[in-house]
């Protein structure tokens with residue numbers, strides 16, 4: 001589905017006018033930073049990071065997605081074929097300023113081990129910006145009878161392809177974040193960019209009145225519970 005996904009991602013309201021702008025807003029200035037992008041897909045964010053002066057390492061489990069990402073960024077980013085369920089052996093401890101994980105963590109059953117590994121490779125001042133399906137969206141669509149269900153579900157997101165992912169309640173996500181040694185700096189329920197109203201009024205209406213994706217920005221807690229640059233101990 002890589003080619004169809006790439007086309008969809010470039011034009012869909014949910015990606016171009018909602019998810020990606022909210023991700024970029026959380027990244028801040030990336031110029032001169034060493035950034036890891038996990039689940040980079042066909043590389044729209046990879047390309048944005050390169051264009052904005054970051055030194056980028058990116059990875060994805062799909063060779064077909066990576067091939068399109070490669071055609072987008074050439075040799076200006078280091079790309080790896082990698083399953084996030086495995087350790088990031090190609091990265092040294094405390095070697096990154098920022099991690100971007102856009103729409104990938106809901107494909108993983110376990111978040112703790114991959115997040116711990118991201119904690120390992122991040123500098124103390126670093127952060128993780130991630131987006132996932134909003135738990136309320138998946139609740140409404142897959143398990144309205146049980147908000148607390150943690151289960152694998154499938155749906156068609158890009159016609160005609162079915163994708164399978166993990167639906168979890170909000171506290172399963174936040175507990176995994178804490179267990180992996182992170183604190184939540186921001187939790188964002190984005191709204192679409194106003195231009196979407198003209199381009200796709202029904203998508204605009206849907207994304208303005210209900211949650212679809214959720215963004216988190218995480219900061220690594222240090223062994224004494226503090227967060228670099230903030231001071232004080234966390235509880």
Ligand SMILES: C[S@@+](CC[C@H](N)C(=O)[O-])C[C@H]1O[C@@H](n2cnc3c(N)ncnc32)[C@H](O)[C@@H]1O
Nearest residue numbers: 039040041060061062065083084102103104107
């Ligand atoms: C919805 S796409 C998002 C792509 C990209 N981050 C973006 O925002 O355009 C999800 C991506 O996660 C990748 N992915 C899924 N499971 C993965 C895993 N276990 N390890 C690494 N990548 C994975 C898929 O191959 C796909 O490229």
